[in-house]
Amino acid sequence: MSLYTYTAFNKNGKTEKGIIDANNLQSARNKLKQKGLYVREIQEDIEKKERELFPFLSKILYRIPRKEVGLFVRQLGTLLGAGIPLDRSLNNIIEQVENQYFKKVIIEMKAGVVEGESLSKAMEKHPDVFPNQYSSLISVGEKTGEYESTLVRLAELEEKATELKSKVQVAMIYPLIMAGLSMFVAIFLLTVVIPQIQELFSQFDAELPLITRTVIAISDALINYWWLMILSLVGSIYVFVRFKTSKEGKKKWDRFILKVPIIGSLSRKVMISSFSRNLGVLLTNRVSLILSLQIVSRIVNNYIFQVEIESAIANIKEGGKLSDAFQNSAILTPMVLGMLSAGELTDKVPEMMNKLATIFDQEVDNTIKSMTQSLEPIMIVIMGGLIFTIMASIMVPMYKLTQQIKNL
Secondary structure, three states, X not given: OEEEEEEEEOOOOXXXXXXXXXXXXXXXXXXXXHOOOEEEEEEEOOHHHHHHHOHHHHHHHOOOOXXXXXXXXXXXXXXXXXXXXXXXXXXXXXXXXXXXXXXXXHHHHHHHHHOOOOHHHHHHOOOOOOOHHHHHHHHHHHHHOOHHHHHHHHHHHHHHHHHHHHHHHHHHHHHHHHHHHHHXXXXXXXXXXXXXXXXXXHHOOOOOOHHHHHHXXXXXXXXXXXXXXXHHHHHHHHHHHHHHHXXXXXXXXXXXXXXXXXXXXXXHHHHHHHHHHHHHHHHHOOOOHHHHHXXXXXXXXXXXXXXXXHHHHHHHHOOOOHHHHOOOOOXXXXXXXXXXXXXXXXXXXXXXXXXXXXXXXXXXXXXXXXXXXHHHHHHHHHXXXXXXXXXXXXXXXXXXXXXXXXXX
């Protein structure tokens, strides 16, 4: 089946836009006619071809908010729990989804289900939307018949991940605003105020102190070579992105982040929370330990931790215990390893992982509060120091000039 975008009139004469799946163009027209819609314009979905041709660009242009994915999973679980067949449940959600790209994804999934595919297989075709744990967990749910509970757990997993990410982003907003404000004030002073003051000093042929000469030189460079600075900034960003996306670059960057004060601690706690929650949910749903760790290793966005998990998998395959496999971990703390060991002794590893996730959620909250409180005075000092330096470069020669005029 193919997807078609359409513009049509309903019985009330109002314009409706949407997408529909059909075998061909005529079939799409017939389906719309059966719905009481009169087609004005219809064409095959071009965006799907663009996504296939430019996968990197599609991640930016056709991004689906994780919050919407979580809502979709929860709705699907509720509908299936009410006894509504899978294809009808998907169809019901399609009519409610506003994000057009997400709607197309669900339509493609529904088309696969109608043709006999399982939900897990249909999700596997959209890895950018549904991470690895989705298809693995749902595959288990399909075998055990526990569709609803599996989808509810996935929804909770998605909601927690979104909440955690949101907290970190909010924590970074204040320093970014302060940094942006500092840059704006500095640029205004350097490009508007300093040139006027420089002209005044040149009229009196005043001898300028080093701080003033330095600030004037920066001002001249900013005014005359702004384009070169922008090019340098863009080039630096490009080089950094290329470096960070390379295997060796990512390895060095991830190791560096872990060593940065406060940020490294926060990053480590976020990883432990994500690792614990995902592993706990997978094990609770009877996914094997090896497969669960393989899935979690693809979720964790840190090269150092990924290597540790892969090493742990190899250790466990040789008969080692989970807690022993992470004994030399640079990420997992002694407390985490202790709780893992206790979980193994009592045969309650999933429960322990869920408890760890809850504990480290609170740890993340505390670290974010601490980071915000620490960064606030630092940003104020930096901002004040920057403005003070520029103002001092103006006031010092102004004072000397005033003294010279008085002595005349």
